[in-house]
Amino acid sequence: xxxxxxxxxxxxxxxxxxxIGLYARWTPALDAKIEAAQQHLRDACATHGDGLVQxxxxxxxxxxxxxxxxRAKLPIHISTLDTGKLHAETLALLPQIQERYGFDVEVFTPxxxxxxxxxxxxxxxxxxKSIELRKACCGVRKMEPLGRMLKGRTAWITGxxxxxxxxxxxxxxxxxxxxxxxxxxxxxxxxWTWAEVWAYVEKYAVPYNPLHDQFMPxxxxxxxxxxxAVGEDFRAGRWWWEDSTKECGLHAKS
Ligand code: SF4
Numbered sequence: 001x002x003x004x005x006x007x008x009x010x011x012x013x014x015x016x017x018x019x020i021g022l023y024a025r026w027t028p029a030l031d032a033k034i035e036a037a038q039q040h041l042r043d044a045c046a047t048h049g050d051g052l053v054q055x056x057x058x059x060x061x062x063x064x065x066x067x068x069x070x071r072a073k074l075p076i077h078i079s080t081l082d083t084g085k086l087h088a089e090t091l092a093l094l095p096q097i098q099e100r101y102g103f104d105v106e107v108f109t110p111x112x113x114x115x116x117x118x119x120x121x122x123x124x125x126x127x128x129k130s131i132e133l134r135k136a137c138c139g140v141r142k143m144e145p146l147g148r149m150l151k152g153r154t155a156w157i158t159g160x161x162x163x164x165x166x167x168x169x170x171x172x173x174x175x176x177x178x179x180x181x182x183x184x185x186x187x188x189x190x191x192w193t194w195a196e197v198w199a200y201v202e203k204y205a206v207p208y209n210p211l212h213d214q215f216m217p218x219x220x221x222x223x224x225x226x227x228x229a230v231g232e233d234f235r236a237g238r239w240w241w242e243d244s245t246k247e248c249g250l251h252a253k254s
Contacts, residue, residue, distance in 0.1 A: 018213040019060075024198035033192055034200065037065075038072045040173050040188040044155055045074050048184070051154030054078045055146070055250075056105065058093045059219055060208045061159030061189060064197055067206045068188065070101045076157070079106040079149045083141035084115060085221035089211050096207040108145035115140055127224060131242055134224075141221070146250060155184040161197075162190055164218070164234050194234070 044052050054069065054076055056062035069076050082091065094105055118126070118140045127134040150156055160171045177185040189197070194217070201208055211219050215227035218235045228237040 019208070020198055020202045022198075023195055024202045025195035026199040026203070027193070027196055030192075030196050030199060033189070033196065034068070037188040037192075038068055040186060041065075041069060041072060041074055041076070041157070044157065044174070044184075044186045044188075045076060048153075048155040050077070051152070052076055052157065052186075053149065053153050053155075054157040055149060056080045057159065057219075058090050058209060059159060060197055060201060060206075060212055061161060061192075063093070063206050063208050064192075064200050065157060065159055065188060066097060066101065066103070067200075067204055070103070071204075077106065078103055079108060081142055081145050081149070082107050082109050083145075083221050084110060085141065085223055087209075087211060087219065087222045087225075089209050090219060093207060093209060100207055106149075108149045110141045110145055114144070125223070127239075128241060134239060134242065142250060150179075150183065153183065155186055157186045157188065160185075160187040160190060161192055161194075163193055 054062070054065060056066060056078055058080055066078060069078070078097075080094075094107070097103055097105055118137065122129070122133055122136070127137045156177065160168055162169050162171050171187050171190045173188060173190050174184055174186050177183045192200075200206065209216075209219055211225075215229075216225060216237055217228065218238050219225050220238055224239050226237045226240050228234075
C-alpha cells in the first residue's frame with residue numbers, strides 16, 4: 001500500500017460474494033453525506049444550468065451520482081465516452097439507465113478515421129508498448145471525444161473520490177478543471193468511502209457493472225483493466241504494467 005488514503009476493506013479479509021456483500025457498510029456519516037452530495041448537485045445546477053453535464057464512466061461512483069440526480073429530480077444532462085474498447089458489461093448499463101431512470105445517456109465516440117489511422121500506424125496493442133503510446137491511444141479514444149463532450153460546458157460532474165488514490169487525495173467538491181477556461185469540476189461524493197458507495201448501492205438498488213463483483217474496483221477499457229489482488233491499491237488494475245499515476249489525462253492536474 002503506497003499510503004493510507006487508498007486502504008480497502010478487503011485488505012485484511014477478502015470474502016466470497018458480490019461487491020455489495022463484500023464492501024457495503026452504512027456509516028453514521030452517510031445520511032449527511034448523501035444530503036450534502038445532493039446539495040452540491042443542486043448548487044451546481046443552479047449556477048451552471050445547461051452548462052452542466054455529468055461525465056459518467058459508468059463506474060459505480062458515477063452510477064451512484066446518476067441515482068442521486070434522479071432522486072433529486074435535477075435536469076442534468078448525462079454523457080459518457082465509448083472508446084470502442086469497453087467491456088460489454090459496461091455498455092450494458094446504458095439501456096439499464098434508460099429503463100431505470102428514463103434518462104438517455106449521450107454517448108461520445110472517437111473519430112473513426114483517427115482510430116483507424118492510429119491502429120494502422122501503432123498496432124492494436126500500442127498501449128502496451130510505451131507510456132507515450134498508451135497516452136496517445138487515450139488521446140484518440142478518450143481525450144478528443146471528451147473535448148467534444150465538454151465543449152460549451154461550464155462545469156462537469158465526476159465520480160472522483162479522495163480515497164481512490166494518493167493522486168486524488170485532495171479532490172475538492174468544486175474546483176477548477178485545469179483547462180484554462182475557468183470550467184469547474186464538481187465531485188459531489190469526493191469524501192465518500194468505498195464502503196459508503198456500496199451501502200448506497202445496496203439501499204437504493206442502483207444498477208452497477210457486474211465486473212465490480214470480480215475485484216475490479218476501477219473499470220476502464222478492457223485491454224487496460226484487470227482485477228486487483230488483496231492489498232493492492234484501488235487503481236492498481238488500471239494500466240497495471242505501468243509504473244505511472246494511473247491517470248489517462250481526463251483528471252490530470254494542470
Ligand atoms: S484505456 Fe487503454 S484502450 Fe482505452 S483509450 Fe486508454 S490506452 Fe486506449
